[in-house]
Amino acid sequence: MKILLQGNYAVAEAVRLARVQLVAAYPITPQTPIYEKLSDMENEGTLPGIMMRTESEHSAMAACIAASLTGVRTFTATASQGLALMHEMLHFASGNRVPIVMCNVNRVVAVPWAFGSDQSDSLSQRDTGWLQFYCEDAQEAFDTVVQAYRIAEQVLLPVMVAIDGFFTSHFIEPIEIPDQASIDAYLPSFNIPTRFNEEDPAYIANVVNPEQYMGYRQRSFEDMEATRSVIKTANEEYQRIIGRGYDVVETVSTDDAEIVLVTSGAMTSTARVAIQSLRDKGLRVGLLKMKAFRPFPTQEVQEALKNVPKVAVIDRNISLGKGGIWCQELKAALYPLEHRPMVTGYIAGICGADVSPDMIEDMVVKAFEREKPDDLPIWVRRDQ
Amino acid sequence: MNNRGITIEDIKKIAPFSQGSTEIFLTGLWSSRKPVHIEKTSPCRQACPIGNDIARAFYEASMGHYDEALRIYRQDNPLPGVCGRVCYHSCEMKCNRKEYDEAVNIRGFERFLADNGKVDIEREKPARQRKEKVAIIGSGPAGLSAAYHLARLGFSVTIYEALPEPGGMLRYGIPEYRLPKDILGREIGYIQQLGVEIRTGVRIGKDMPVANIRKDYQALFLALGAHGGMELGIEGEDLPGVIEGVAYLRTINLGKKVKLGKKVAVIGGGNTAIDCARTARRSGAKDITIIYRRSIAEMPALAEDVGSAEKEGIKIEFLTAPKRLIAENGKLSGIECVCMRLGDPDASGRPRPVTVEGSEFVVPVDSVITAIGQVPEAEFVKELGISLDGSGIIQISSESTATNIDGIFAGGDSAGTKAFVADAIADGKKGALAIFCYLEGRDIHKEFKNHQIGNQPSFSFQRFLDPEHYPADLKKVIPYDKINTLCFPHGARHSNPDHLTPKEAVKTFKEVTGSIDPAQMPFEIYRCFKCGTCTHCDLCFLLCPDISIVKGKDGYTIKSDFCKGCGQCATTCPRNVIEMGEVLSSQGEREGEAPRILFAEGATRAPVTGGGQ
Secondary structure, eight states, X not given: OEEEEEHHHXXXXXXXXXXXXXXXXXXXXXXXXXXXXXXXHHHHTOOSSEEEEOSSHHHHHHHHHHHHHTTOOEEEEEOHHHHHHHHHHHHHHHHTTOOOEEEEEEOOOSSSOOOSXXXXXXXXXXXXXXXXXXXXXXXXXXXXXXXXXXXXXXXXXXXXXXXXXXXXXXXXXXXXXXXXXXXXXXXXXXXXXXXOOTXXXXXXXXXXXXXXXXXXXXXXXXXXXXXHHHHHHHXXXXXXXXXXXXXXXXXXXXXXXXXXXXXXXXXXXXXXXXXXHXXXXXXXXXXXXXXXXXXXXXXXXXXXXXXXXXXXXXXXXXXTTTBOHHHHHHHHHHTTOSSOOEEEEEEOXXXXXXXXXXXXXXXXXXXXXXXXXXXXXXXXXXXX | OOTTOOOHHHHHHHSOEESSXXXXXXXXXXXXXXXXXXXXXXXXXXXXXXXXXXHHHHXXXXXXXXXXXXXXXXXXXXXXXXXXXXXXXHXXXXXXXXXXXXXXXXXXXXXXXXXXXXXXXXXXXOSSOOSOEEEEEOOSHHHHHHHHHHHHTTOEEXXXXXXXXXXXXXXXTSOTTTSOHHHHHHHHHHHHHTTOEEETTOOBTXXXXXXXXXXXXXXXXXXXXXXXXXXXXXXXXXSTTEEEHHHHHHHHHTTOOOOOOSEEEEEOSSXXXXXXXXXXXXXXXXXXEEEOSSOGGGOOSOHHHHHHHHHTTOEEEOSEEEEEEEEETTEEEEEEEEEEEEEEEOTTSSEEEEEOTTOOEEEEOSEEEEOSOEEOOOTHHHHTTOOBOTTSOBOOOTTTOBOSSTTEEEOGGGGTOOSSHHHHHHHHHHHHHHHHHHHHTOOHHHHHHHHBOTTSSOBOHXXXXXXXXXXXXXXXXOOGXXXXXXXXXXXXXXOOOBSSOHHHHTTOOSOOBOOOOTTTHHHHHHHOOOTTXXXXXXXXXXXXXXXXXXXXXXXXXXOTTTOOOOOHHHHHOTTSOEEEEEEOOSTTXXXXXXXXXXXXXXXXXXXXXXOOO
């Protein structure tokens, strides 16, 4: 049975059903409803764990790290400035190999001060050692949070689940919430040895020499690489038990495509409508939806685009001095291909600006008509 | 191992995490500043003539240890029940809390302890008795204090008292409604339990020859008091109906009656004047006027007692001086007074009263009580060859209480000390130290300096008895700006309530002022900052970012090898027990010697917090 829920509440439901033992968070728009919902659940006695209301996001992450080191399943949620404030602790989390799951509700980073969706906040945490997944809608947000625990706890690395501010976080959609028994069947209870034991005291983040440091980094890198199969299995199991699933990339009509549009997050739903419309008009266009950002699904991207002559990437983010972040990552992944497609990068929907189906159609057509590649992105704004 | 077979050893391979010790890294070696945990002295203690360890007593009381708090008081003062009622509480004038909201009710606290705490006199007894015998003449506060401290030092002590009961001015000067006799009796009883013999009704030079005293005792402490009234030196002073204040109070306290007229005038502005007026009121006089030549601000009497007198319907004529007493048919009928104005300060620092020419007026009276000051009266001291000044005051060395005669010491009113109970007790205490040093052949000046509190003429008896184990630095007195007031919420002072309304009070000699409500006492104890006394609040321990403060049974120690000198502990310490010191550079130091801590400029000097009271 489906119920109507906004994405934030869907995430809170996932946290509850995952039997999270400690939530440490600080409220920030547009994440606040997650915080509120979990508080409500705690108040009603339906949250299996406890909620810790910290004085900052930095502390929230520190609390999650400490709790996780004792062998407790933890969750936090934040957005934008909150994630930026956490930055230092994000490295501590991955370095300590604690399987924290966080939901980041994408929002522009100041300045100027604004609230709309923009992936720059989480994409700019690319190198903190966290797995990152981007969700298209509220259902996927729910499912990804549950899957994230299974993945994180198996590889002992933290996972960030990103959803678009307002589009996903606040829009109310019909969602199917599995029952507790199904989730329990999918997600074993968290059980790793505590690193804080009064009988045998220890401390974390001790000083190491350069060789040891590099050893730990290489090990972390290799373990991140090893997550690829874990992610795949986790999704297959989810499909088997719950009946739904999401690959690290999703392809739509790419087999015969003359051009493939690449999107991520909530914008993908709009893109699905636009490519259907273009198909109806006779353009053989396909869609590649990016879900995983870290680890980057290089092989899957190569497989999807190896025979495609042209690619258009829409980024709801911007890295000054280069361009859209998905676009750069994609180009790097395509570089080893013998026949590299011509890639056109678009910057659109920054700060939640409207990206309508006709705007997307226009972008695809212009990229298709383009003769020569250009590394610089094209800015698409409605008032242009 | 978990259900997926992960063990701690597995985790060690993937994440840095150690069960070893990092103590080999001496992370604090480079710092030039280190915290030093030293208990210090509170300004109230420095202000107390007796040197009561007030902050430490408050600390013990804060843990509910009222008996121990009382014991701390009794280290320096055998009469806390007395002082807790009648002292002029110079401690409260210097209380750091006064700068924050209101001074702590220190006197009320002392009274509370004396009234409610248990005294274990066995603990106060000396470890061994000495063979020397000491005689004390006079059983007032100075004599009792000297006897108590000498007895604690193991001497055989005998007090000779001329009056029928011991206590001196405490019994025969201060009225019952301010100091109940049973309170006094109990505290004198403790002194007797220590082994002090009190022989009452023995007037030296009359009932016992002076020579006997000299022969039988190795040292003598004179605490004769000042029981003679000073004369006004004006016309009509010898008229019937004129009575001297101290004699009046003594007569009443001996249980006798004094017949007064309907209109009574009391001349003077000290405690005796106020006591006379309020005693007269309780004895039935309705129309009582105090005549004082200066203004209320200069009155030596305690402000609260002046206020009580006024509430009890006693009039006070300020800036008024008597010129002559007028008689009608050989009977006192009035006082001719003259108005005064305040002039330049005199030797006492108070403004000199100056006559306003032509302002004379007559106050009709039936009785006059004169209370303008007291002088000692004891003929026998001249027999001893002791030098006196023109007013008959015994000349002593202010540092040692020694008179000009070997082995004879003196204190209290008869030696010209400030005419307050606390100052007399302080003299007795100092006299005991002086006599100890005299008999032991020690240097009193050196001993006194060693145990002196701040810059004041008081010393710690406890430190004198056991300097090795004394916890606090007596020379460092905490100024207000060293208190971390963020640690203390504001809160109103809990004052001692009046038991009786003024209307009821004047009908009896019952004590007017009550004790602090026992339910309120913990709140007043909490208000005290406990300046300089470590209360083991753990703030330093909890906030040290380098875990360099170690909590032990006896307090905190600082691991200076690891402390980086950030000063967080010193900044946080609510009561300035921890302060930062500079580490001396190794230059000029002997090899292998631990770095010495040198205090920053100014820190070693006791802050100047004012002189006498």
